[in-house]
Amino acid sequence: MRIGSMEIGPGEKKAGWIPVEGTSWRLPVTVICGGAGKTTLITAGIHSAEHVGVQAVIELAGELQPSELDGTVILVPVVNVSGYGYRGTSMVREDGKNLNREFPGSREGTTAEKICRTVTDILFPAADYYIDLHCGDYFEDLYPYVYYVGPVEEKVREVARAMASCVDVKYVVESQITTGGAYNYASAAGIPSVLLERGGRGLWSRAEVDADKADVRRVLEHIYGSAWMAESEQAGRADNGRQSEQPAGDGKNIRPVEAGQAMRQAGVGQTVLTDVRYIDAPGSGCWYPFFSAGDICGKGAVLGEVRDYFGNVIHICRAAERCVILYQTVSLNLPAGSPMVAYGVL
Numbered sequence: 001m002r003i004g005s006m007e008i009g010p011g012e013k014k015a016g017w018i019p020v021e022g023t024s025w026r027l028p029v030t031v032i033c034g035g036a037g038k039t040t041l042i043t044a045g046i047h048s049a050e051h052v053g054v055q056a057v058i059e060l061a062g063e064l065q066p067s068e069l070d071g072t073v074i075l076v077p078v079v080n081v082s083g084y085g086y087r088g089t090s091m092v093r094e095d096g097k098n099l100n101r102e103f104p105g106s107r108e109g110t111t112a113e114k115i116c117r118t119v120t121d122i123l124f125p126a127a128d129y130y131i132d133l134h135c136g137d138y139f140e141d142l143y144p145y146v147y148y149v150g151p152v153e154e155k156v157r158e159v160a161r162a163m164a165s166c167v168d169v170k171y172v173v174e175s176q177i178t179t180g181g182a183y184n185y186a187s188a189a190g191i192p193s194v195l196l197e198r199g200g201r202g203l204w205s206r207a208e209v210d211a212d213k214a215d216v217r218r219v220l221e222h223i224y225g226s227a228w229m230a231e232s233e234q235a236g237r238a239d240n241g242r243q244s245e246q247p248a249g250d251g252k253n254i255r256p257v258e259a260g261q262a263m264r265q266a267g268v269g270q271t272v273l274t275d276v277r278y279i280d281a282p283g284s285g286c287w288y289p290f291f292s293a294g295d296i297c298g299k300g301a302v303l304g305e306v307r308d309y310f311g312n313v314i315h316i317c318r319a320a321e322r323c324v325i326l327y328q329t330v331s332l333n334l335p336a337g338s339p340m341v342a343y344g345v346l
Helices: 051-063 081-085 111-126 154-165 182-188 206-224 226-242
Strands: 013-019 026-033 039-044 072-076 129-134 140-142 145-149 171-175 193-197 271-273 276-280 285-289 302-307 313-318 323-329 339-345
Touching (some): 039 051, 039 111, 039 206, 051 072, 072 111, 111 182, 145 182, 154 193, 171 323, 302 323, 302 339
Parallel strands (some): 039 072, 171 271
Antiparallel strands (some): 026 072, 276 339, 285 302
């Protein structure tokens, strides 16, 4: 297998860099090549203030070994290397753009577009499956959940839904968006993909990182089989004790989803949300949320208020339907047009 300038053969594990053409940036990548099976791409840090996934991918890249895999795993812990290197917000520093709105990107575009194009041209063509790890931003509190894309080829959707069922979360969002985001674009191109959300507030914890890693391992077990899972769990325990425009992946060679396999134990009791409302601030001011991420709210419930700098209420945010709060802003300052709350209609 060739990833950028890296040549990796069966039984090998290599770490290196993928240059972002037209910039000074490089993407860190670890490739673990086992047998001749399918290839799974795992990324984090598309939003650079989301740290749980970054640490989880760093640790997985160190722990996973070729002997565990009937296939290949490609791990990229930080995609937004620009934002991460400057400890800024989740946007790309040079152009202020959100990478998850810019796919497939452009070789002639801004820094964000060039980063996206690098992923599109080099990583997506190698991938048969894709797992993207996210959190809430540094100003957001978030309840863990997972996305897959609905309006894509049926076989791709079924496999992605089965991947999502392996994730130990209560809520699964079936996204209706097929453009802009990394996993959205990959799904539309025929690569079964999921986006896992866990953590926020610019923090990370051992429990959250371990939960992300366990979820990724369950998805990999679904892809590569139960024999791999037994070996990988032993390896994990031992480690803990030590302290083109359309990319490849047209859905034709996807591992079939067997009856009874689509809903793993971790997926039992999951609620699928097909209607998620993303509510932005109508103006700047101070934000006072009345609930917490994960709370269930009735139709018409006041989710929070925006007040001016004299304490006067200038906007009331209400739930249009009975819902669960997936994430919300928890900082006091609220710029106009910025996220206030996202909820899934129940």
